[in-house]
Amino acid sequence: MSVLPIRLYPDPVLRVACADVERFDARLAGLVRNLVETMYAAPGVGLAAPQVGVGSRVAVVDVTVGEEEGGLHILVNPVIVEQSGAETDLEGCLSIPELSETVKRPGWIVVEAMDVEGKKFRLEAEGFLARVICHEVDHLAGVLFVDHLRGLKKEKARRHLRRLEQESEVAV
Ligand code: NI
Numbered sequence: 001m002s003v004l005p006i007r008l009y010p011d012p013v014l015r016v017a018c019a020d021v022e023r024f025d026a027r028l029a030g031l032v033r034n035l036v037e038t039m040y041a042a043p044g045v046g047l048a049a050p051q052v053g054v055g056s057r058v059a060v061v062d063v064t065v066g067e068e069e070g071g072l073h074i075l076v077n078p079v080i081v082e083q084s085g086a087e088t089d090l091e092g093c094l095s096i097p098e099l100s101e102t103v104k105r106p107g108w109i110v111v112e113a114m115d116v117e118g119k120k121f122r123l124e125a126e127g128f129l130a131r132v133i134c135h136e137v138d139h140l141a142g143v144l145f146v147d148h149l150r151g152l153k154k155e156k157a158r159r160h161l162r163r164l165e166q167e168s169e170v171a172v
Helices: 026-041 127-139 151-171
Strands: 046-048 058-061 073-084 087-093 096-105 108-114 120-126
Touching (some): 026 058, 046 127, 058 127, 073 120, 087 127, 096 127, 096 151, 108 127, 120 127
Antiparallel strands (some): 046 058, 058 073, 073 108, 108 120
């Protein structure tokens, strides 16, 4: 297992529409283990494959950050099939350091996904867990939480993103 470097905005891999996983092999198992370890090391409550530079539809979520057994959800090829309600709460992203903003998300969802062996399952989630799953499923389509912002919040985020772009240019 390895803790992988987390790709930061404006890395173009964060904008890739990821491909469905078709092979449930040792390579996938290794990716999942590395995602879990990288998420816990950050520490974070969710991590998607593009955030470690892999364009596959794989994400891991644990709103307990490893504190509770059963808290870890491994989502391969996840699709949100049902949703209802709306909740607005603070959100951030490991790929966009030092920015958090309130985002409107469904209050309740059902996600269909596969485990690391390709077995399908359905997971019902509400509140913060639903929010994190929506955030990670967005990542797999190249969507970032800042894309949901409007008005003044969007303007504030745009200034922050521009600063990250300038910093990355300096780094290159
Ligand atoms: Ni994120």
